[in-house]
Amino acid sequence: SIQWLSRNRKIMDGQPDLIVIDEAHHALAETYRELWKRYPEARKLGMTATPCRLSRKGFTDLFDTLITSWSIAEFIGRGWLSSFDYVSIRANSSEQRLIDSLKKRGADGDYQVKEMNAVLNREIGIRQLYESVRRYAAGKKGIVYAVSIAHARQIAAYYSLHGVESVAIDSKTPALERGRLVEDFRRGKISVLVNVDIFSEGFDCPDVEFVQLARPTLSLAKYLQQVGRGLRKSDNKESCVLIDNVGLHRIFGLPVRDRDWEAMFEGRMAGNAQPRTRMENNGLSVSCSLSEDSKRNEGLEIVMTHARLLDAVRNGDLICLGGGGPVGEEQWTVLKAFHDRQSGLWGLRCGNKITVIPQYREVFDICANRAAVRFKDGRTGVVDESGVPMVVTGCCRRLRFLKGELLSVTKEDGSDCYT
Incomplete structure (x- = not known):
């Protein structure tokens, strides 16, 4: 282990030709840097499932090249x-x-x-x-x-x-x-x-x-x-x-x-939570009572089933998150709605990849990576590009995105309010 090596490096004989480091996202620690100083001629191979740091510190001062294997989705799809x-x-x-x-x-x-x-x-x-x-x-x-x-x-x-x-x-x-x-x-x-x-x-x-x-x-x-x-x-x-x-x-x-x-x-992006806009229902009056809405929002919800996941993996219908744009920026593929004639429902697509299978009765509007939709049960709300609800507005007639992160809500009685 790296701990044993740092304590016993004086008794190590010879120069290694190859050093393989497991969980290499920890290689920025000083104990690992000693390997580079002590064995400058050795080739180093770092292995990790997560080549990222919360601090946004990259690995290019230690490793020359990143070689990516299959994604988690591909590993699941191949069994x-x-x-x-x-x-x-x-x-x-x-x-x-x-x-x-x-x-x-x-x-x-x-x-x-x-x-x-x-x-x-x-x-x-x-x-x-x-x-x-x-x-x-x-x-x-x-x-x-x-x-x-x-x-x-x-x-x-x-x-x-x-x-x-x-x-x-x-x-x-x-x-x-x-x-x-x-x-x-x-x-x-x-x-x-x-x-x-x-x-x-x-x-x-x-x-x-x-x-x-x-x-x-x-x-x-x-x-x-x-x-x-x-x-x-x-x-x-x-x-x-x-x-x-x-x-x-x-x-x-x-x-x-x-x-x-x-x-x-490369350190252009931190390995942290992706930026998100959490849209809160700031006292918005909707047709469902608060007690009904709070009951519905307690407990857990099923986000994905293993059968649906396997179907998505096999069909290549997975979430699309771009990259390779300007330094320090994420490049999103344009989010669009598509209609499934057989079910009569709407889904969401990023470029050529389906990110949400058809499950909405209606898609009112799309802004950046968000969509205003009507769910199967008649409620309305805003979801992100993967279908995760960001806000649920209840049973409303229409939703529309406005400038300045505003959402226009037309209630059942025809009156408008904003969140």
């Missing part, structure tokens, strides 16, 4: 990774509002652990986490990512109390005990491992059937590394369930989203 079901908290839920209230940042630029723990380590929140597992992953084997050691231990205790054999593993867990618990998990004696950044990278247990995200993050690498623990193939696993209790797909997209790795590798 090397597991398909997944994705469920998440709703855009206007109380849980999402709690996460949106987090303001403080740690030294690494991510959310501050102390604030996350104060806001999210509460009995009501832990009960909601348990209910999510009970509803969508009952009897399955999984990994939970918590915000703090205290949070992880509370989750494990609550799950165990309710019949789901769970243990918390953190940096304070003795090595021998950690090894024993992990082995019990592999053998099925333990159903759930709850951890804090322990099993984000390098942990390999292919029969993990669900991953629960209970830790908000602004780091794309952390998000993809965590969900990746559930995407390994296993003989007895048809698919994996990704339970997003902190709404990460809303800022990162689904794991199969196209990403501009070259821009992140």
Whole structure:
């Protein structure tokens, strides 16, 4: 390991011709830089699923070239990774509002652990986490990512109390005990491992059937590394369930989203949450009562099913995120609506790629990467290019985008209001 090498480099004999670095997104650390100084003639090969940094610091001062493999979608389509079901908290839920209230940042630029723990380590929140597992992953084997050691231990205790054999593993867990618990998990004696950044990278247990995200993050690498623990193939696993209790797909997209790795590798783009415009319903009067709307927005929603995902992968109908534009900018393909004559419904398309299969009764208007639509149930709202609701306005007659980030809403009675 890099730690052993930094301690014992004086006893190393000879000069290596090739140095292979796993999880190479950590190679910016000073311990790795010593390799470049000590072995300047050796070739270096860095391997990582996430060549990006939250700090927007690139890798070009260490590596000459980025060689990309298949995307996650291609690996799923070719049968090397597991398909997944994705469920998440709703855009206007109380849980999402709690996460949106987090303001403080740690030294690494991510959310501050102390604030996350104060806001999210509460009995009501832990009960909601348990209910999510009970509803969508009952009897399955999984990994939970918590915000703090205290949070992880509370989750494990609550799950165990309710019949789901769970243990918390953190940096304070003795090595021998950690090894024993992990082995019990592999053998099925333990159903759930709850951890804090322990099993984000390098942990390999292919029969993990669900991953629960209970830790908000602004780091794309952390998000993809965590969900990746559930995407390994296993003989007895048809698919994996990704339970997003902190709404990460809303800022990162689904794991199969196209990403501009070259821009992140070169430092032109940070490996963080994509810019988004969260459109809030600021007291907007709609035909649905607030009590009805709040009930509808609580709980989890199914964002993607494994069957629908496999169909999209096989048909090439995946989210299109461009790149290669001016330095530091993202280049979006123009978003357009298209009509499916067979179903009579509307979908969304970026260039030649379908980003949302036909599922809307009407598409009123499109502005940049947002569309104003009428859903199947008659409600209206604004969705992003991947179909994720940004705001739901209720049952209205018409929506229209105006200049200055304004949305014009024509209500059922014909009156207009704006948000």
